[in-house]
Amino acid sequence: MSALKQALDDRRFVCVLEAIPQQSPSRHASLKQIVQREHLAGWPLLPAFADRVGPHSDLSPLEGAEALENPTSSLLHFSGKDRERTDLLHQIESMKALGLEQLLLLSGDRLPGHHPGQTPVRYLESVPALQIVREHCPDWLLGAALNPFKYREEESGAQYLKAQKKLLAGADFLTLQLGFDATKYMEALAWMCSQTDIKPMLACVMRLTDKRTSVLQTMPGILITDSMRELLSKEEQVSQAYANERSLERLALQIIGLQLMGYAGIHLSGVHTLDELLLLEQAIIKQQASMTSLADWGERWHASWQLSGSAQICFTPDIAAWEMGESVVMASRRERLRYKFFSKVHGQLFSRTGWLSKAFGWSVTRPIWKDGMAAHALHAVERAVKRPLLGCDTCGRCRLQDTLYVCPETCPKGLANGPCGGTQLNRCEFGDRECIHSVKYRIAKSANQLPVLAQTLIPCIEADDRHRSSWPEWFEPENSTRDAE
Known part of the structure; x- marks a missing residue:
């Protein structure tokens, strides 16, 4: 030991x-x-x-x-x-x-x-x-x-x-x-x-x-x-x-x-x-x-933090700092509507139970889409649909259901399970955006989905799986069994 x-x-x-x-x-x-x-x-x-x-x-x-x-x-x-x-x-x-x-x-x-x-x-x-x-x-x-x-x-x-x-x-x-x-x-x-x-x-x-x-x-x-x-x-x-x-x-x-x-x-x-x-x-x-x-x-x-002639020391930012147990934020109307829309679309197309989802699953799992130009074409279609709407980078294994439809690829580090330690007052470490995990938190809180952010362990994306369509894999039998569990 x-x-x-x-x-x-x-x-x-x-x-x-x-x-x-x-x-x-x-x-x-x-x-x-x-x-x-x-x-x-x-x-x-x-x-x-x-x-x-x-x-x-x-x-x-x-x-x-x-x-x-x-x-x-x-x-x-x-x-x-x-x-x-x-x-x-x-x-x-x-x-x-x-x-x-x-x-x-x-x-x-x-x-x-x-x-x-x-x-x-x-x-x-x-x-x-x-x-x-x-x-x-x-x-x-x-x-x-x-x-x-x-x-x-x-x-x-x-x-x-x-x-x-x-x-x-x-x-x-x-x-x-x-x-x-x-x-x-x-x-x-x-x-x-x-x-x-x-x-x-x-x-x-x-x-x-x-x-x-x-x-x-x-x-x-x-x-x-x-x-x-x-x-x-x-x-x-x-x-x-x-x-x-x-x-x-x-x-x-x-x-x-x-x-x-x-x-x-x-x-x-x-x-x-x-x-x-x-x-x-x-x-x-x-x-x-x-x-x-x-x-x-x-x-x-x-x-030890006092000195004659110096201002009173403050260890917190010059804001009304949040304390554990306080509930002061909720998702905006736009954030709530966006979540409801994508949740509804996901249920219709990817539930694997309704007729529309079954038909969509059947169509994208045809052998023609597995290799060559057809596989590239399906990848291009998925990217063309999802990138403008979600910022998708077609990682090959879509995690949107587990991230409240906030795409992890819109985080500069590609983090899916939650934030890094570098945020400051909700701003991303890179300084050019709000941290997407702060957005996820608000949505999850408003949709009563906070346990998802604490319990769903999202695996990493393998390098060889990137830049291909995630749709066929979603409908593979082993994935259906895994999600049912």
Whole structure:
């Protein structure tokens, strides 16, 4: 059993240290020193290797783990951006060869150079990726991500609905995206405690400095408010030493607070040397010595974000932020009518029971449509009908019934099971549209179909199946049996 799995099973608070595997001898030597220490303030300390977050010259997580003397303790990330099923299967086999058995599956943020309207970039999203790994490796420790730092009902609701899918697909734990809003940490825990099968959760943390905020503010899904940035800047103006002390104190406090809340551990980023780790450990021990309760922690946390002459710190956007349990949105009239129209058309043509559906199914399953020019012609007809109406990219296996007739291909990442973590106030990470999963949430809520967004696990589209008609396959006997079940 891996050290991480053992710690989670034993309910020991654990520190997972995230590293970006780089072709740097000095960085590798520093990481090796940290990993050899094996603990932070008495908590188990284990390495994790990020995937596809830096330049293309960076090493893969497999290469990063392989360079350690004991690679089996490593938690590898797998980012689905620009990946297919075959890429994941290849990584599984490579991990088995090294004795690695733990994986954090992520859809991944925007691939550099990926622009909507150009050649699509495919993202193997985490829900089907979890299913694939669980099928091939039933005993592995698998994790997935959750971003609770959302402040609109649609985007927050969609995040939690997709997280339910991740649990159904086989996630053993969830890791929260980087954030600083304590109310959202508590919200995520309350959500997990409401689930039938409660899983441990880790939280991403990082020492926040004025220099880092300029980078983090450009990263999708991470909220750094203007008041936070102003405070950090003013601390720098006092002195660099003062700013360093304050940022270290806040990181130590954040970690202690997460333990007091009930988190299973942390996913620590931005610590690159043993000296940095030891300074953090000293700060944690110093705070722990006089910390008695979560209420006491809350007072200190807020005090750590105060500075004479600075505005009151706000961790939320300058809006009336949504809180879990509130019901404030519904689908627009147009969205409701659109859903009813396509649902009716689908029932008439694809139910496989009525005379019209049977006739349509018979016509598109004739042998003539299977190959050559006829197959291309049927594909062209389906695309000509569905693209103007739905944004269809003829993926070969239509998922519209499971996505409330909002086509997944209109998401720049092609995500079908729910949103990525990069939205902000319902806006897509790419910034050119509203997130389609926020639209889906409103429609599902208005049509009493929210369980569909939490329970229907939509498989990935295989590369060889794309750009062909989905109609013949829909009426194949095995598909009819599957849907009846």
